[in-house]
Amino acid sequence: MEDIKPQLFKVTIDGIEVEVEPGTTILQAARKIGGNVAPPAMCYYQPLKGSGGKCRACLVRVAAGSAKDPRPMPKLVASCITPVQDGMIVENSTNEQVLTTRKAIVEFLLINHPLDCPVCDQAGECDLQNFAFNHGMATTRYEEDRRTFEKQDIGPYIQLHMTRCILCYRCVYTADQITQKRVHGVLGRGDASEISTYIEKAIDNDFSGNVIDVCPVGALTDKTYRFKNRVWFTKPVDAHRDCPTCSGKTTVWYRGDEVIRVTARKNEWNEVTEFICNTCRFEKKKTSDWVIEGPTKISRSSVISANKYRADTIKPDFQKKLAAATYTQVDDERDTSQLGIQQLPPERFAPVLPHANDPEP
């Protein structure tokens, strides 16, 4: 029998036309074009089934639903879960409403985030950091107490620091789909909900370490690497080993001659391509354990080689102009001595931020 190729759908995103297979989501179509056309994704993770739709970072405007029915969609839609239609016209970074909303999403995600990037292990490879850098604003309008949690012990390898979590549910899907048994999940409701195991149970199975890789922020970190180094001082190389449990294809991170961390390989969208086992990740920390393939190709969101945060490399594009235009500072001349938050002693905030000299739990 002859292979019948499915008819391709033509989609226009930010004025660029692309042909994709039916069933593709807007986000995937945009990623096919690449660059700035691809909406940011904080919760969507292509390898994980069912992920997406939660963070609302990827909201886009559909200016025309399809060739048959060219009406625009009334609300912004989450591009990661909305399938394309033939003749659909999508506005991402060319629509002011989309960018304003995206800025609001950054603000929402950050109001309960500790902003402890200077001491956070994820800094430099953090999705939220990149998202905030690209779409957020420099100041905050939030002056209340931030939501904080005690650090939780969930086993020998993984540190859970809920204060940083943005509740993307990725780690929950990972445990559901990659590991044999999920022991952690989301407890509580609203902004009191938290990722947790029931009564601090340890997460213990061969593939549990993958939750560290999928975490978009520093909520789940590698205890064997914690506070050892900063990402931008390390040198990643692709390596593999003959592993009986997993593919054994990893990225090994060097500081000098020392292997200080092993992670799964990620593609340009910061998504793990092949999940790896805990033995590879946590126990093989000698060069002799690995067959080195060569330097890792740095992904677009990495700060290591892209000089992403250097002032002279930032071009004042439309987004930046908009960022400067919309939120103007308002003179606030009220008497702040009455505000509860001002009267709190500085120690109040101390337990929240991990310190480089903290003993390993």
Next chain:
Amino acid sequence: MGKKILLEHINVPGIETYDVYRKQGGYTAVEKALKTMSPDGVVEEVKKAGIRGRGGAGFPMGMKWSFLAKPEGVPRYLVCNADESEPGTFKDHYLMKNIPHLLVEGMIISSYALGANKSFIYVRGELMYVIRILEKAIAEAKAAGFLGKNILGSGYDLELVVHPGGGAYICGEETALLESLEGKRGNPRNKPPFPAVKGLYQCPTVVNNVESIATASWIVNNGGDAYAAIGIGRSSGTKLISASGHIKKPGVYEIELGVPVEEFIYSDEWCGGIRDGHHLKALVAGGSSVPILPANLITKLANGEPRLMTYESLSDGGFQTGTMLGSGGFIVFDETACVVRNTWNFSRFYHHESCGQCSPCREGTGWMEKVLHRIEYGHGSMHDIDLLVDVSKKIEGNTICPLGDAAAWPVASAIRHFRDEFEWHITNPSEATKPGAVFKGDMALV
């Protein structure tokens, strides 16, 4: 006197028992539907009746039924949404508690129309005693042969299950309800797919409100056209209104849609007017999530015509000068009520009930609550008012389910209509924070 459809026999002693209900003409609609009508015939009658969903959104019920996908070999489900938890709404509770058989009968007819052989009533967990009443009614109906295998010899089987919820407001959202019914965390699903295509256990499902389903038996008995003749235009039939607040006679009333709002508040048949010595200040017409209305827009539309209790008239003028009929939670405020405190209270509710799945709602509801708390307790600044408007705008329309909108609308509308009251709280903190202190500016009172 208005026409009564649901509450016609409410005052008959013992109406909660099968025998009395049957004597009042109960279950004749089941007999008529199963013996003389085809399932599609029932759907047709409901379509003709033009009844709009009574849960809040007001989506035409017949249309919802006709959207149900009917693939071969896949079961279909009917789920009754009895997770009524909107502040100010208590009609379903009242109906189920007093005439449980009306719901059971409606469930049998609706399930027959949709071809569902197993139907669920998802009741809010706090209403445990209502669940027992419903279970008793179902047992009685089963004993009388209206449930179970081969009902009335028609070959149609139906099993009714009453499921207690955990008491979360979010589980009143239809997809969160389905998740909860499946035994999962009550998080709303991303749509599409809609429940009519993939609902409970990934099968086609219809989710209807208690009041909508309870109306089905009257429609079958009297015909869709008779129902459509009641009410005005696209707002056909009667509606249960849960009236509460500063009125003389709070309670559940059944009205024909189209009664003027003024008559509903001041007539002795219904609310009986504002309590003595006080004046009408504001109205929340359809449960806490709809926009609040100031006194000058309650009884009259922006163009001076009288406002009626219909879907169209209440939402006349959009959110600038209108509101929504919603679920019929009619909360009346007199001049002793503080709008700022009330808005904070509503906001606190939505903060507490947000499921925490999507970021605008999870973070935004808490933020709005904190800012409103600050204003209410005298620590606000003028900047905070604009901040609230901005945050509510950023939540609205950007969330997975309508809870985000429901949290944003009361805040935005309270500031739109009562901005001077917010400003008074900010400029006179020492006065405003005294117990019972209320703004006495030049606001319009009726």
